[in-house]
Amino acid sequence: MKEYLDISDINNLHEIIDEAISLKKAPYSFEELGKHKTIGLLFFNSSLRTRLSTQKAAQQLGMHCIVINFGADAWGLEFEDGTVMNGSTTEHIKEAAAVISQYCDIIAIRAFPTLTDKEKDLSEHVLNNFKKYGSVPIVNMESATAHPLQALADAITITELKKTAKPKVVLSWAPHPKALPHAVANSFTKMMQRMDVDFVITHPEGYELNPEVTKDTPIVYDQEEAFKDADFIYVKNWSNYKEYGKVVNNDPSWTISNKQMAVTNNAKFMHCLPVRRNVIVADEVIDSDASVVIEQANNRTYSAQVVLKRILEHLK
Ligand SMILES: NCCC[C@H](NC(=O)CCC(=O)O)C(=O)O
Numbered sequence: 001m002k003e004y005l006d007i008s009d010i011n012n013l014h015e016i017i018d019e020a021i022s023l024k025k026a027p028y029s030f031e032e033l034g035k036h037k038t039i040g041l042l043f044f045n046s047s048l049r050t051r052l053s054t055q056k057a058a059q060q061l062g063m064h065c066i067v068i069n070f071g072a073d074a075w076g077l078e079f080e081d082g083t084v085m086n087g088s089t090t091e092h093i094k095e096a097a098a099v100i101s102q103y104c105d106i107i108a109i110r111a112f113p114t115l116t117d118k119e120k121d122l123s124e125h126v127l128n129n130f131k132k133y134g135s136v137p138i139v140n141m142e143s144a145t146a147h148p149l150q151a152l153a154d155a156i157t158i159t160e161l162k163k164t165a166k167p168k169v170v171l172s173w174a175p176h177p178k179a180l181p182h183a184v185a186n187s188f189t190k191m192m193q194r195m196d197v198d199f200v201i202t203h204p205e206g207y208e209l210n211p212e213v214t215k216d217t218p219i220v221y222d223q224e225e226a227f228k229d230a231d232f233i234y235v236k237n238w239s240n241y242k243e244y245g246k247v248v249n250n251d252p253s254w255t256i257s258n259k260q261m262a263v264t265n266n267a268k269f270m271h272c273l274p275v276r277r278n279v280i281v282a283d284e285v286i287d288s289d290a291s292v293v294i295e296q297a298n299n300r301t302y303s304a305q306v307v308l309k310r311i312l313e314h315l316k
């Protein structure tokens with residue numbers, strides 16, 4: 001694997017999921033592979049799971065890890081070409097990406113969307129500028145439109161827990177007070193389209209994701225109808241895509257409670273975390289045996305580890 005920007009960088013999905021599950025059983029089997037290699041983790045936004053699981057994955061491969069928070073302790077970066085830099089930005093991406101590439105063999109980046117400038121977000125300008133001006137492989141740790149490490153962890157989790165050959169998986173929107181990105185929902189959708197599952201999306205009318213992502217995936221506007229006989233309920237809020245970045249609906253009847261779970265086939269409840277309790281999901285569901293959110297978060301380590309392993313093998 002040359003880089004990991006999107007799940008399209010995965011050639012053989014079955015193979016990578018199986019390999020991640022093997023790494024979970026023997027996480028130190030390749031601790032020589034990353035010896036004397038360094039990964040730089042660049043954060044423009046907060047993180048708990050991605051930051052810790054990616055570090056853990058790198059360490060289990062014998063790599064060194066360096067971390068920088070652009071929001072807090074780096075110089076303000078300029079991304080536009082030809083700007084007269086007499087304002088708030090201090091350093092241009094051209095130098096920053098080239099310099100970081102001197103110190104790191106792999107660069108991993110978290111950079112959320114603006115949710116105000118749709119065109120800029122869709123262009124993935126942060127990720128693509130690092131790719132353009134850096135000289136080492138890039139790993140996406142959640143960008144404006146994609147969270148492929150999360151989607152791979154989700155695929156591992158569903159593979160481990162499914163009880164039938166072709167489970168029914170539902171992606172459900174749930175309310176949230178703030179405008180949230182589409183990245184998790186986009187990557188999960190693309191992942192389910194590649195897996196052998198019966199996949200349905202449910203959300204209030206008007207909350208359609210980018211049609212270039214959803215393609216021909218069935219969309220059911222009635223949440224209860226969508227949940228019938230489901231084996232996995234994957235919940236996520238996203239802000240409006242058409243009225244870009246707006247919160248136009250906060251309907252609490254979409255919050256996942258026992259009432260919704262009752263029509264499923266004893267479904268597992270999934271969420272990428274962090275989750276707002278009693279807004280996205282009621283305590284009674286996330287505290288029940290149906291919830292697999294901790295197993296899902298654990299799989300973030302093996303998702304990152306299999307990706308880093310493959311990039312390291314490509315570097316050799
Ligand atoms: N990496 C997992 C999710 C990150 C982000 N959630 C958030 O920003 C939650 C913020 C809050 O609840 O205040 C998202 O939805 O893409």
Ligand SMILES: NC(=O)OP(=O)(O)O
Nearest residue numbers: 047048049050272273
């Ligand atoms: N799921 C996830 O990416 O969590 P963090 O935002 O805490 O990294």
